[in-house]
Amino acid sequence: MRAYNGPSSRWQGPAMTQRAGRIRAGGVDAEVAFKSVDGEINVRIDEAYSDLPAAGHLGAHRAATVRVDPK
Numbered sequence: 001m002r003a004y005n006g007p008s009s010r011w012q013g014p015a016m017t018q019r020a021g022r023i024r025a026g027g028v029d030a031e032v033a034f035k036s037v038d039g040e041i042n043v044r045i046d047e048a049y050s051d052l053p054a055a056g057h058l059g060a061h062r063a064a065t066v067r068v069d070p071k
Contacts, residue, residue: 032071
């Protein structure tokens with residue numbers, strides 16, 4: 001998952017400091033754990049988003065890539 005506004009997103013700092021949070025999606029609330037990621041996954045995400053209008057900002061958002069796991 002990547003924060004739309006990059007590492008300065010309002011939720012990103014607290015989530016990564018605590019390494020935990022709550023996500024609400026599709027009517028489901030879930031306690032989750034956040035983990036920083038790097039490497040090949042960033043390339044795959046960049047490729048998936050390369051055709052979008054905001055593709056020029058992909059490099060700036062790489063630092064905001066996190067893994068989200070259920071607790």
